[in-house]
Amino acid sequence: MAEKLLRRPEVEARTGxxxxxxxxxxxxxEFPQxxxxxxxxxxxxxxxxxxxLESRQQRNA
Incomplete structure (x- = not known):
């Protein structure tokens, strides 16, 4: 199964x-290519x- 690709507006929404x-x-x-x-x-x-996102949460924990 192919991995889902996210366009920029969705990346902006997920990451803030x-x-x-x-x-x-x-x-x-500092951000994925x-x-x-x-x-x-x-x-x-x-x-x-x-x-x-997971690595950011671990770094801030």
Missing amino acids: LSRSTIYAWISAG PVKLGARLVAWRESDIGDW
């Missing part, structure tokens, strides 16, 4: 981050976002 923060953190290596689906189309693996 803005578009600019997401891309700044990607550049800094998106998967390129086309010339102007990217998405994130649901598992990557889940793992990132």
Whole structure:
């Protein structure tokens, strides 16, 4: 079964981050890299976002 891909608005909703923060953190290596689906189309693996959220919660615990 193929893994679900999340588009940016859904990633923003799940993480509470803005578009600019997401891309700044990607550049800094602090957020998962998106998967390129086309010339102007990217998405994130649901598992990557889940793992990132879990690591943030553990770090803040």
